[in-house]
Amino acid sequence: MLCLFLLQLVAGLSERPQNISELSKMLYGYEYKGKWTSQKMEQQFHYLTVEQGDAYMIFLSNNTQQNSNDVIDRFEFQLLNPKYQELKQVIGMFKLTNYSDSDISFENTSVLNYTTAYKFRRNYYSKENCEIAYTVNVEFQGDNYDKEHAKIKVHMQTHDNSLDSHCDVDILMDLMLDTTNYLLVIIMYCAMSVMICFTQFLCVTKLCKALLENEEDPNKISLFAVGYLTIQDSYICLQNLYEALINYQYFQYFILPAFFYFLLATTCDMKLIWIVWRSRHLEDLFDQQRMRRAITYFFAQFYFSLILYFLLMYFFFTYNWFICLTGMCLLPQIIHNIRLGNNPRFISYFVFGILVPSMLYQLYNRGCPSNLRGLEPSLAFCMIYLSEYLLQIIILYIQYKLGPRSFIPKCFLPKQYNYYRTLNIQEDYEECAICLTSLMDDPFDTEAPTQKLVIKQAMQTPCRHWFHPSCLRSWIDIKMQCPTCRSELPPLLE
Template structure:
């Protein structure tokens, strides 16, 4: 960041124009932070159970939390530009601080505890988080001449979730609104920095890089949405996938244990085949919708508590 003065192309801003640009930018950052808080709350409600939180990649949320922490530090340095801009940059920094410290860190802890239900070593969590945070700051300072490349690497925050979905065959770990909303809000600041002409930071616009960044993040979001609606492993050849249990398998009606679904306590109509019926490996019968909603909470049979394979 620079104070108001002429740049290499001779373009200069008056103090009033410069202040207006900074205020408009900080208002945009504050509004984006507010939207991200709403999206995080929506996602936390979507994965409110222990099993739901375990399906979310901790690397994905952690990478976004570290990005917001860096943005908080960046806006804190902005308060040194001019005394009249202190409130504007302080507001932007505070909004990012709220996102990181109250919501993203809380969600990180929930995911950490969901994946380690018997472990209470929070010191390990905090040491790793702050170690990566400080190490990343040193790397950014050392390689600050490659800022665009660093932005591209940090914009791959959806990749850990895509890989997690494939490995665990996770079923709808992220809410679609969260995927779309975070994708758009994460693009706003870098597109302003490298795409807005005559921005107050005096960084020369690079439209080609902005297009590459948009396509890169958008492509990740499209893959996540396809995994959400069509299955986590839709682009993996079936020949190399492990055999998966079929809950709609054929069954011998003489071997069924009960005619009632113990989830909703309504009789199961088996006369129309298996379209509205799912059979667990332990030969217990449930309505398809009932068992799918149950498995979104926990992977165990509602009747005998046996562990169930992913649907």
């Protein structure tokens, strides 16, 4: 008896839907995908110039509570040309009426509300005067009456009373249940984001510790490169937060990388910015008014750049040439090395652990066919983007090994200055302004007093201030300004 009851229960679940309520329980809220084909050769919906493309649709109800007992009364559809979101698309909605129990179909003439978009340029054209005759047929494969075996056929054709030439359409849609495992795609993306964020967190923490313990010189790190890193991390945080808010059913997945990137950008990255910025404004630390003015000016520039970057990414993130420009995150460090002209450092965990991981997001968006942004994969873009990063890393390493200006022709180099002067023991000279000792007594001279020469060399700046060679060379490695009068110093002639 129990087996017979179970068989009847299973048979009852797979019975043909007898009314719209039973059909609604079967189809409500599920997304169907397939192909659309055009029965006309002319342009439709402004610019659907191809004859077929991918189509998506979903049955919905006006009830905002999303109850499983709701009766479907409308369906939304999306026509892509040809596939990915940044290309041409049409998004529309029909109200469902005149349901037929005999052939499980809807048929009527309705006003079509639709929007069109091209490459996310936000040039939408809203049309509300298109009268379209539509039929929606639900067919089932064999005797399997469930959502997995439901086949949706939609036919949209212009009604005779339509006044808009752009509404002259004749389109067929053939759709099946979308069985793509979006949850797995989202989990893989969030896991990748958390791993990248954790790697950057460790490397930024290590760099901050090295700078505070004087193992690395903060003056040799580009403030623009560090600021750009913080802006990129802030954008990734905002992007994940946006995905969490619009995809509320996956909120718990997207909010995790958003939270970690928020911590990275607001704590570690900002601490690194402060360390690098402070090393360039040591003289302002003793004047509160100058310090307050300098901090205000810096953060005004930073937040202006942050907002500008967000706006540019909002409007141009689908353009490959723009993303290639954003990949030049090592260029500020290269220019910083050239400008200083001293011996640069190649900090491997700064390059490979902090700046390079940011490129993985763009490689994911442009290289993965099932990326969450719906962008079209491009092998050419991925190759160019990787080559761009590799070239920047090679230039940084050449600067470290051969000098920051070794690859620049001499005609483009700034004029160098010979600081060395010969001292005469019979003349009086001012003391070194750095170590506050006599020029004749170099504190870093390792020779014995009896072996020191009577005639020695010192360094004189263009502003006519004297220093020990060892003192001034150490100072120039930090700042190209005169320690006495703060005037700019030219590069040292080696």
